[in-house]
Amino acid sequence: MAKSTVQKIQQVAIAALNDVETLLAEWLPDGIRQGSEWVARNTARDDQGKGSFGVSLASGKWNDFADSDAHGGDLVSLLSYLQGCRQVEAAMQIDQRLGLGIFQRNGEAQASPPITSTSTKSQLRQQAEAERIASLQKAAQLAKRLWQSAQPACPGHAYLVDKGISPYRLRQTPQGQLMVPLYAHGELVNVQLIDAQGNKRFLKGGQVQGAYAPLGRVMPGKTLYVCEGWATGATIYAHTREPVACAMHAGNLEPVARALCERYGHLEMVIAGDDDRATPGNPGRTAANAAALAVGALVLFPAWPKEAPHRLTDFNDLARWYRQQGGHDE
Missing domain, CATH: 3.40.1360 (Dna Topoisomerase Vi A Subunit; Chain: A, domain 2)
Structure with a gap:
C-alpha cells in the first residue's frame, strides 16, 4: 500500500539523522558541534551570535531560546523553518539531497527505500571525513596565502574606529576587509574577514x-x-x-x-x-x-x-x- 505524505515526511526525517552533521553544516555553515548539539546563528532572523539556537544531533529536535515560537522535532521541520517552505517541500529536498528514493518525481513512494549496507555506510562516512579534512587543508592553505600577501591593517578602518580599538597585528585585504588570523596547534588555519560595516565571515570549510x-x-x-x-x-x-x-x-x-x-x-x-x-x-x-x-x-x-x-x-x-x-x- 502506498505511503501517505505524512508517512513519507516522517521516513525522511528519520533517515536524515544518518547524515545529520553533513546537512547541518550545509544549512547552518557557521555552526559548530558542541557536545550532542549543533550550535549556530539562527539564519531565519537577525541573530547576531551563536548560543541561543541549537539542534540535537541525536534526534534532530531544534530550539531557539530567543524565540519561543521557533522550535521543532526533526530535521524536516528545521529545513522548512529555515527556508520558509512547506514540510513536504523540505522533505523532498532532503530526499533528493541524500538519494533516499522515498519521494519520486511524481510524488509516489517507492515500495521501500534503498537499503545501504553497513560497509557502504562506513565507506560513506570515511569519504565524508576525507572531504572534511581536505576542506580544512584547502582553507588553511588559502588563509596562509591571503595572510602573506596582505598589508598591515589601517588604523582608520571603519570597523576599528567604530569599536575604538587599535589594529594590533591584523592585516587587510586589497578590498578593504580586515583579516583576523585563527590558529590551532600553533598553525594558521583560517581567517575571519570583517568589512567596514562589521559583517564577518570565515573561509569556507576552514577550522573554527x-x-x-x-x-x-x-x-x-x-x-x-x-x-x-x-x-x-x-x-x-x-x-x-x-x-x-x-x-x-x-x-x-x-x-x-x-x-x-x-x-x-x-x-x-x-x-x-x-x-x-x-x-x-x-x-x-x-x-x-x-x-x-x-x-x-x-x-x-x-x-x-x-x-x-x-x-x-x-x-x-x-x-x-x-x-x-x-x-x-x-
Whole structure:
C-alpha cells in the first residue's frame, strides 16, 4: 500500500539523522558541534551570535531560546523553518539531497527505500571525513596565502574606529576587509574577514572549533584571558596588557580553553564572557560559565552601571559606552 505524505515526511526525517552533521553544516555553515548539539546563528532572523539556537544531533529536535515560537522535532521541520517552505517541500529536498528514493518525481513512494549496507555506510562516512579534512587543508592553505600577501591593517578602518580599538597585528585585504588570523596547534588555519560595516565571515570549510585569534604572548606569570569576539579581545588586551585568545563565538569558548590548556599546561586563565542579558537563557554567560568549569578557570563579566543600556553585552560595548559618556573605562 502506498505511503501517505505524512508517512513519507516522517521516513525522511528519520533517515536524515544518518547524515545529520553533513546537512547541518550545509544549512547552518557557521555552526559548530558542541557536545550532542549543533550550535549556530539562527539564519531565519537577525541573530547576531551563536548560543541561543541549537539542534540535537541525536534526534534532530531544534530550539531557539530567543524565540519561543521557533522550535521543532526533526530535521524536516528545521529545513522548512529555515527556508520558509512547506514540510513536504523540505522533505523532498532532503530526499533528493541524500538519494533516499522515498519521494519520486511524481510524488509516489517507492515500495521501500534503498537499503545501504553497513560497509557502504562506513565507506560513506570515511569519504565524508576525507572531504572534511581536505576542506580544512584547502582553507588553511588559502588563509596562509591571503595572510602573506596582505598589508598591515589601517588604523582608520571603519570597523576599528567604530569599536575604538587599535589594529594590533591584523592585516587587510586589497578590498578593504580586515583579516583576523585563527590558529590551532600553533598553525594558521583560517581567517575571519570583517568589512567596514562589521559583517564577518570565515573561509569556507576552514577550522573554527578549537581555533582562536591571539593577542599578546602567553608567558609564565601572565594571566591568559579567553573571550568571544576579536574586538572584545582587543579591548581586554588594551586595558590589561595580558595575553588574550579570541574564540570568535560563545560555543567555541570551551574548545579553545581546553586546547590552550593542552598546549601550554597549567595556566592562570580567565574566561571573559559576554553577558547576553537581553537574550533568554543568556547564552554568553552560560557558555562562559561552562568553559570556566570545564578547565578550572576564573570567569569574568562586564560590570554594568545602572544607566547602561540593556542591549550592551561585552567588554568592548562597555568601553565604548564609557567613552561616549566622557568617563573612564578602566
